[in-house]
Amino acid sequence: MVASAADRFGDAEAVVDGPLRLTFTELVHRIRCAAGAFADLGIDKGDRVAIWAPNSAEWIIAAFGLLTAGGVLVPVNTRFKTDEAADIIGRSKARAVLVQKGFLGQDYTAPAGVPVIDLKSDFLSSGKPFAREVSGTDIADVIFTSGTTGRPKGAMMNHRQTLRMYEEWATLADLREGDRYLMINPYFHTFGLKAGLVASFLRGATMVPMAVFDIDRAVELIERERITMLPGPPTLYHSLLAVRDKSKLATLRAAVTGAADIPVELIRRIRDELPFQSLMTGYGLTEAGNVTLSRPGDTPEQVATTAGLPCDGVEVRIADDGEVLVRGYGVMQGYLDDPVATAEAIDADGWLHTGDLGNFDDTGRLRIIGRKKDMFIVGGFNAYPAEIEGFLMQHPAVAQAAVIGVPDERLGQVGKAFVVLKDGAPAVSADDLIAWSRERMAGFKVPRYVEFLDALPLNATGKVMKDQLQKRG
Incomplete structure (x- = not known):
């Protein structure tokens, strides 16, 4: 895919990162030189290398240079603290770690004998053009789960899975040759790496990385670089709707979002107030990539309340207990060095x-x-936090809500809501919110406790870290 991009798209702009502008021909040459640098470092076929750095042109060159050298990519969450990063780097047996020195105040020192290389150094340009033969069934990357309910596990995917999966994603997302793609989703996450970089190489889209999201900077880039493609979480679109001068957003054409619960009103406002011509949503996970995607022409209600239809070659069924089961070519090759967890995740069929x-x-x-682990049972009734959170979000003063189950002597468990209020919203008490909830949902769903927070604990991909809320009780 990478090598052919130079032939397919040649002098078209491939990357814009600050003052740096590279054509596909220039980018692929730099990637091949980076492959040579990895080979010179002693990285052999199948060796794993970690990248712990924000979105940048160098991240792209390093990642695809490593794959071109036959290596296996291990992206590390940039929001991780040093010890958390060390756990993943150690468990993945990474042969080297590439970092951006000083990003978010983090400086990493690797285990003895593992070189730490600054992405901004001359390492990536130090090799001669090089490439190793790889097979479609070779592992391409090990992406660690976000770890919202426990220790992250490394999901292994091969080259062929990724290429097939993101070819379909690019088609349904309406990503076209010549599109200009503002990349807010972090590259360490499947959404950023595959729906971002891989899809852009497949289609010939210009990649415009953002290291840290800032709405003013994003609007400036959208206007200056004539951005057409802008995927992101629902919060991104809330920010865009608040932009006063919408003329600066005039070039935007294609949007992609995803979350268990998106208000229908948000989808309507995106369609009515922003220039996007297409808006896709979907459901996926680190262990299986895309599972379902919406289709062109889906209604605002369908985009907001469903995750779309199963992808080509992917089977989805609902187990007796309500769990979503997935089978097909996109399911991971297993968790790295964890056959027990792999067997627990993928059954004999x-x-x-x-x-x-x-x-x-x-x-x-x-x-x-909702999440199976999040579900709690109130007096024999199953309560689903995502459903209760959706109700709470309808309250005019509530900006964000997260619900967990807490022990109760009489009912076994009851709900506790953690709530972030909207700026400038009128004062609302826990009793007010509980009374409001009683009028709108079945008694067993109503939270018995409400705790107000300035912010919910989120991981770098925007998911609420419920394990941290459980510690608060």
């Missing part, structure tokens, strides 16, 4: 047990209603 709860609507579109 090849079904991946996702840990998510869901159902199908009458059109066959998947709805995700």
